[in-house]
Amino acid sequence: MADTRIRSKDVARSAPVPFVPQRDHPRNPGMPLDLDWVRDVRVNRSAVERRCDSFPRRRTVKRDWQAAWLLRAITCMDLTTLAGDDTPGRVRRLCAKARQPVRGDLLEALGVPKPDVRVAAVCVYHVFVETAADALRGTGIPVAAVSTGFPAGLSPFPQRVAEIRASLAAGAAEIDIVITRAHVLTGQWQALYDEVRAFREACGPAHLKTILGTGELGTLRNVARASAVCLMAGADFIKTSTGKEPVNATLPVGLVMARMIRAYLERTGHRVGFKPAGGIRSAKQALDWLLLMRDELGPPWLDRSLFRFGASGLLTDIERQLEHFVTGRYSAAHRHPVP
Numbered sequence: 134m135a136d137t138r139i140r141s142k143d144v145a146r147s148a149p150v151p152f153v154p155q156r157d158h159p160r161n162p163g164m165p166l167d168l169d170w171v172r173d174v175r176v177n178r179s180a181v182e183r184r185c186d187s188f189p190r191r192r193t194v195k196r197d198w199q200a201a202w203l204l205r206a207i208t209c210m211d212l213t214t215l216a217g218d219d220t221p222g223r224v225r226r227l228c229a230k231a232r233q234p235v236r237g238d239l240l241e242a243l244g245v246p247k248p249d250v251r252v253a254a255v256c257v258y259h260v261f262v263e264t265a266a267d268a269l270r271g272t273g274i275p276v277a278a279v280s281t282g283f284p285a286g287l288s289p290f291p292q293r294v295a296e297i298r299a300s301l302a303a304g305a306a307e308i309d310i311v312i313t314r315a316h317v318l319t320g321q322w323q324a325l326y327d328e329v330r331a332f333r334e335a336c337g338p339a340h341l342k343t344i345l346g347t348g349e350l351g352t353l354r355n356v357a358r359a360s361a362v363c364l365m366a367g368a369d370f371i372k373t374s375t376g377k378e379p380v381n382a383t384l385p386v387g388l389v390m391a392r393m394i395r396a397y398l399e400r401t402g403h404r405v406g407f408k409p410a411g412g413i414r415s416a417k418q419a420l421d422w423l424l425l426m427r428d429e430l431g432p433p434w435l436d437r438s439l440f441r442f443g444a445s446g447l448l449t450d451i452e453r454q455l456e457h458f459v460t461g462r463y464s465a466a467h468r469h470p471v472p
Contacts, residue, residue, distance in 0.1 A: 158404045158433075158439075159403065160369065161364070161367055163367030163368075164400075167365065171358050174361060176357050176389055181385045188421045194424075200243060200454075200455060202423055203419065203455060205435060207234050207250055207448065208252065208253060209435075209441055211254045211441045211443050212227060212255050212444070212445060213255075214227050215283075224257055227471070228268035231251065234252055234452075235452055239455050243458075252448075254274060254441070256277040256278070256443065257277075257279075259299060275305075277305065278307070279375075280296045280309065281294075281311050283309070283375060284378075286311035286312060286346075287313070301337070307339060308342070309372065310332045310343055311375060312343060313328060314349050314350060316328065318350070322358070322362050325362045329343055329367070333366060333367040344375055346375060347373045347381075347382075347383075348379055357393050360389070360393035360394070371406075372408040373410055373411065374409075376411035382412055382413055383412075387409050391426065394407055395429065406438065406441065407426070408443055410443025410444070416447075416454040449469045
């Protein structure tokens, strides 16, 4: 079996710079919609669940390797605030945390330079894009805007396209769009393809992440089919959830989406990223997701150019684990606050 270890001192060397743009591979141009592929997709649910059950039990990362993998998880994080009571002050505090997500004394003890541990992006509502862009100016950390009627995606289509363009004009470098879930549930694959293609064109050179809302798609087969259509429409990333559904990112959904990314790579030669979001709050969960990516897609997907966590509370637990690694003691969560 290949050595999957990453050491703490290797994190800085392997982190991609500059942060924008974050692609070291050709962008996915998409392809014509292949309805035969969509209709032929099948998912063996029991096999998927057995495979996912093996990750927490079969694979583990210890000591130095664990610290390094957790640092890597931070660099793949879209630090997020998407609450109804968000304020400009909270967004500015979140951006300050994004610039230095881990306390300096911990990084010094780990032997990792401060500038090499920054989050991949800060994700906000459109109204806060300008605030976040101003707070992050000069850091190279991009602002990602949730768009197209997030989280339901049911606003009028022209309005959703206009929202993308407004966020880009305000300073967003990445756009997280939501698909119309009804297109999946009713099998309107051409409509879904046309929708995502239009969003991709509205994004221009900006990074496009398509949120499937997997908790509302009913079956793993629907998740696989929706993934395939979004990939063909030119998505740069496919993303599990808005974080607002009753069920968000789960390993079975992630496995299905990762395998569709692999199938698309085999068909076209184009790499596409993956972003689990919603409900990922512990360092152990982050390690499980990284192991899934490593096993299913390979080392290139252990980098922010192809893998992201949509998270906020996750960062606190990772910092606590890093402090335990350095000191042998778990600290209180308030020592590592995220706004």
